Amino acid sequence: xxxxxxxxxxxxxxxxxxxxxxxxxxxxxxxxxxxxxxxxxxxxxxxxxxxxxxxxxxxxxxxxxxxxxxxxxxxxxxxxxxxxxxxxxxxxxxxxxxxxxxxxxxxxxxxxxxxxxxxxxxxxxxxxxxxxxxxxxxxxxxxxxxxxxxxxxxxxxxxxxxxxxxxxxxxxxxxxxxxxxxxxxxxxxxxxxxxxxxxxxxxxxxxxxxxxxxxxxxxxxxxxxxxxxxxxxxxxxxxxxxxxxxxxxxxxxxxxxxxxxxxxxxxxxxxxxxxxxxxxxxxxxxxxxxxxxxxxxxxxxxxxxx
Amino acid sequence: xxxxxxxxxxxxxxxxxxxxxxxxxxxxxxxxxxxxxxxxxxxxxxxxxxxxxxxxxxxxxxxxxxxxxxxxxxxxxxxxxxxxxxxxxxxxxxxxxxxxxxxxxxxxxxxxxxxxxxxxxxxxxxxxxxxxxxxxxxxxxxxxxxxxxxxxxxxxxxxxxxxxxxxxxxxxxxxxxxxxxxxxxxxxxxxxxxxxxxxxxxxxxxxxxxxxxxxxxxxxxxxxxxxxxxxxxxxxxxxxxxxxxxxxxxxxxxxxxxxxxxxxxxxxxxxxxxxxxxxxxxxxxxxxxxxxxxxxxxxxxxxxxx
Numbered sequence: 001x002x003x004x005x006x007x008x009x010x011x012x013x014x015x016x017x018x019x020x021x022x023x024x025x026x027x028x029x030x031x032x033x034x035x036x037x038x039x040x041x042x043x044x045x046x047x048x049x050x051x052x053x054x055x056x057x058x059x060x061x062x063x064x065x066x067x068x069x070x071x072x073x074x075x076x077x078x079x080x081x082x083x084x085x086x087x088x089x090x091x092x093x094x095x096x097x098x099x100x101x102x103x104x105x106x107x108x109x110x111x112x113x114x115x116x117x118x119x120x121x122x123x124x125x126x127x128x129x130x131x132x133x134x135x136x137x138x139x140x141x142x143x144x145x146x147x148x149x150x151x152x153x154x155x156x157x158x159x160x161x162x163x164x165x166x167x168x169x170x171x172x173x174x175x176x177x178x179x180x181x182x183x184x185x186x187x188x189x190x191x192x193x194x195x196x197x198x199x200x201x202x203x204x205x206x207x208x209x210x211x212x213x214x215x216x217x218x219x220x221x222x223x224x225x226x227x228x229x230x231x232x233x234x235x236x237x238x239x240x241x242x243x244x245x246x247x248x249x250x251x252x253x254x255x256x257x258x259x260x261x262x263x264x265x266x267x268x269x270x271x272x273x274x275x276x277x278x279x280x281x282x283x284x285x286x287x288x289x290x291x292x293x294x295x296x297x298x299x300x301x302x303x304x305x306x
Numbered sequence: 307x308x309x310x311x312x313x314x315x316x317x318x319x320x321x322x323x324x325x326x327x328x329x330x331x332x333x334x335x336x337x338x339x340x341x342x343x344x345x346x347x348x349x350x351x352x353x354x355x356x357x358x359x360x361x362x363x364x365x366x367x368x369x370x371x372x373x374x375x376x377x378x379x380x381x382x383x384x385x386x387x388x389x390x391x392x393x394x395x396x397x398x399x400x401x402x403x404x405x406x407x408x409x410x411x412x413x414x415x416x417x418x419x420x421x422x423x424x425x426x427x428x429x430x431x432x433x434x435x436x437x438x439x440x441x442x443x444x445x446x447x448x449x450x451x452x453x454x455x456x457x458x459x460x461x462x463x464x465x466x467x468x469x470x471x472x473x474x475x476x477x478x479x480x481x482x483x484x485x486x487x488x489x490x491x492x493x494x495x496x497x498x499x500x501x502x503x504x505x506x507x508x509x510x511x512x513x514x515x516x517x518x519x520x521x522x523x524x525x526x527x528x529x530x531x532x533x534x535x536x537x538x539x540x541x542x543x544x545x546x547x548x549x550x551x552x553x554x555x556x557x558x559x560x561x562x563x564x565x566x567x568x569x570x571x572x573x574x575x576x577x578x579x580x581x582x583x584x585x586x587x588x589x590x591x592x593x594x595x596x597x598x599x600x601x602x603x604x605x606x607x608x609x610x611x612x
Contacts, residue, residue, distance in 0.1 A: 135569055146488075149496055182452075182560035190455055193557070220564035221591070228568070231591050251499070251558040254488035258526035259565045262534070263441055285527070285537050 004170040006132050007267050011296045015043040021096045021299045024086040027052040028101035029060040036291030038066050045299050051086040083111035090277050091117045097298045099280035119275035124158040129270035131260050141244045145253035153196045162273045163244050164212045169304020178223035178242035179216025193248035213237050269293035310476040312438050313573050317602045321349040327402045327605045330392040333358040334407035335366045342597030344372050351605050357392040389417035396583050397423045403604045405586035425581035430464040434472055435576035437566050447550045451559035459502045468579045469550050470518045475610020484529035484548035485522025499554035519543050575599035
């Protein structure tokens, strides 16, 4: 894949496929999920499998005026069963991508973590959100805004590896990773996460983490503003140019993610990674566009990993 | 004071005073500090006392083309002495406001915390940043992005009281306080800060915290977006309407604060409170406008507290 500059590039590069990705969506009965599936199917990014109460799904689609042409259906009754059945489809290889429709994240994760039919892989599950950051005119990823609460050093390394893998899939060969903190100087006693940041920076510097550049701790302004990095005399290739922003804990990631969406009004694609296949784990208040872009990102990550 | 809708209103309400606030600025030798002092003096918000090497200050001002008319001077040699001397002026009542010029925050705080001449008050020192949030067309405060690292429940209550006091000074009688988290449901084991949030909400609900409305835990989108609050079925008067966003720890506050400035490009006024007088503790990369607005906010808070 050519290097990606904006989210629309992902859609374009995934469109018009001879064999679209088979995506199993759990209970798509809301307008946003149905419309996003329709758009992604029309672009030949995916071939959807709607898992749930087929009658209900068809009724809802009709009421929204969304055509289900080209959809497959898997009839299942209750929520737990829908989630497990859709996960099984991916586990067995009958589908490539799992997507959350109108169902709680807790039930989806229960199925995903199922020891027999789940999607656990070699890594930790983590979430990554990718944004077209208009003021900076480039893509920036935020991780982890949603799953890991207070990751330790080892878990942070896994979260970073997961995110880097996604950017590699997009053709970004040496992603620049900023490990966020409130300051740019390590304060071992008062802010232990700054020490983690410095250790991971060293590990990456010694080539232990693969094709990525890592710098930390960095405050957000150090990571994204070339002017600030220069004014503060912060050296290093990541400062001012970060592709991936790694949060020290879930609240920081979540607030950053939500300020991008709800205050900056940015477009977003977000997926859960670390399992055997990426999961389109979108939220109930996500727009059609976010869901659509997230499907495209899931497909791109899948292809990059293949 | 009438109710304030935007930062410029603070400037207007503080302008043209018969007896401007006496502000002691430590080592104003950078363009931003000098220009902000000049603008605030021209508006008759303050009468500046420049504490430092008078010759150097005058030389720098001349090189920047900034007039020092109406400035007083206090000649002091090294950094520690400048900070202590300026703090003493406020401690003794010869000045009303302390401002950080071209000097490290560490040295300023050392003087501020001095047991004989410092500015410790009855509360905890905390930082508050006030923004004109253009997408929401109103003022929003973020606390604490800069001083308290992992505040416990008692410290969070003090941080909230400090912030509410600032908003009271601006004529906002019952500020709506959102205690931020990654989710809106308390998770006692996994995310203990959500329990703190719920307890403080209850305390405020029972009238123990004075004239404020408190709700928490709330995710950022719940706090600022009426649509999200409605879609998620979150009740309460704060959800969707927050005036004050309280961060669970410093990294979250800092990232939010910096996304407002560096990604949203918002105007900001920020001060340190909780001592006997507010402190204009601005950063080295803050613009003239931020420093100027922060001076006005310091003056307003001072008057409100009087």
